[in-house]
Amino acid sequence: MSVFTNSYIPVNKYTRPGLKLQGVKKCVLHYTANPGAGADNHRRYFSNAQVYASAHIFVDKTEAICIIPLNEVAYHANDIQQRDSAGNPYRGVAALKPNANFLSIGVEMCLEKDGSFHSDTVERTEDVFVELCNKFGLDPIDDIVRHYDITHKNCPAPWVSNSQKFVDFKNRVKAKMSGKSVSKASPTKPTTSSSSSSSTASGSLKSKVNGLRFYSKPSWEDKDVVGTVNKGIGFPTVVEKVKVGSAYQYKVKNSKGATYYITASDKYVDVTGSVKTSSSAPKTTSTSSSSSSIKSVGKIKIVGVSSAAIVMDKPDRNSSKNIGTVKLGSTISISGSVKGKNNSKGYWEVIYNGKRGYISGQFGSKI
Numbered sequence: 001m002s003v004f005t006n007s008y009i010p011v012n013k014y015t016r017p018g019l020k021l022q023g024v025k026k027c028v029l030h031y032t033a034n035p036g037a038g039a040d041n042h043r044r045y046f047s048n049a050q051v052y053a054s055a056h057i058f059v060d061k062t063e064a065i066c067i068i069p070l071n072e073v074a075y076h077a078n079d080i081q082q083r084d085s086a087g088n089p090y091r092g093v094a095a096l097k098p099n100a101n102f103l104s105i106g107v108e109m110c111l112e113k114d115g116s117f118h119s120d121t122v123e124r125t126e127d128v129f130v131e132l133c134n135k136f137g138l139d140p141i142d143d144i145v146r147h148y149d150i151t152h153k154n155c156p157a158p159w160v161s162n163s164q165k166f167v168d169f170k171n172r173v174k175a176k177m178s179g180k181s182v183s184k185a186s187p188t189k190p191t192t193s194s195s196s197s198s199s200t201a202s203g204s205l206k207s208k209v210n211g212l213r214f215y216s217k218p219s220w221e222d223k224d225v226v227g228t229v230n231k232g233i234g235f236p237t238v239v240e241k242v243k244v245g246s247a248y249q250y251k252v253k254n255s256k257g258a259t260y261y262i263t264a265s266d267k268y269v270d271v272t273g274s275v276k277t278s279s280s281a282p283k284t285t286s287t288s289s290s291s292s293s294i295k296s297v298g299k300i301k302i303v304g305v306s307s308a309a310i311v312m313d314k315p316d317r318n319s320s321k322n323i324g325t326v327k328l329g330s331t332i333s334i335s336g337s338v339k340g341k342n343n344s345k346g347y348w349e350v351i352y353n354g355k356r357g358y359i360s361g362q363f364g365s366k367i
């Protein structure tokens, strides 16, 4: 299944000239320079914009949309930013001469409102490039280039000012193509965590092995696996130890506060700091609020995402917080659906760890 959805804009002289590509020598990374606007915002914009500009694929934190067929030209990488002493435009990638737009695919990363790349946007963009490199027989290290590399345009600006991030990105694409799992969990900080231990549980966790699975809820089942962490990688916060079946798991949080579960066996993980053991059974009842159990009206299956759908705290994908993820192909109970904001497909109201959450409509199929 493709990482991106095809939703082509109409052929028009400005944004989709309908010309055939002469080949795909490179894939070009861009950023939209347009904070807060997602992939679908750009699809709609380019469907009737009267500017000679576009790109093939737009990626945001919830989806990737291909707006121009991959055998057609998009105007994304042949602009003139600099000229040499003879008056010729700067062209830094020889393989794309004389016109990069006829020889490459353009991929745009969307920006959050604060101008940053969401980690899910970066991860999804990696998956897009994995698919493109496989499709066109390209090597991510040599054949993913920045717009900057071709014309010296400051694009994608955050990875022009910090080229190492672009190198790291290509390496992750390469690793994914070779079948290694790549963790986006943030590494733990050096463990001199202040000795002033608060009364609540505190600790951080590191995996001792590669490919250690973590789960969306207290469970050992395959269907609840969210991802894996490699040796030395882990979670900055360990909340507590809970009994799951006959063994224990740590309830952990990532740097964004999303909760997961991972084995508590010291064979596999190192924990620093103090961690309390939950006295109660591992039923995830919410701590403070009254235990209003939300009534389920059915279930959805997660579809159309590369690895997992994001669960949001409110039905607005532009301003919500992520409270967790649900893996592709797994099911989750719903209490209804709502129109919400910023998504023409609306939102499923899901029951996530006993609490209400929201998943974009296009990523759930009623079962």
Ligand SMILES: [Zn+2]
Residues within 6 Å of the ligand: 029, 030, 031, 076, 147, 153, 155, 156
């Ligand atoms: Zn660009």
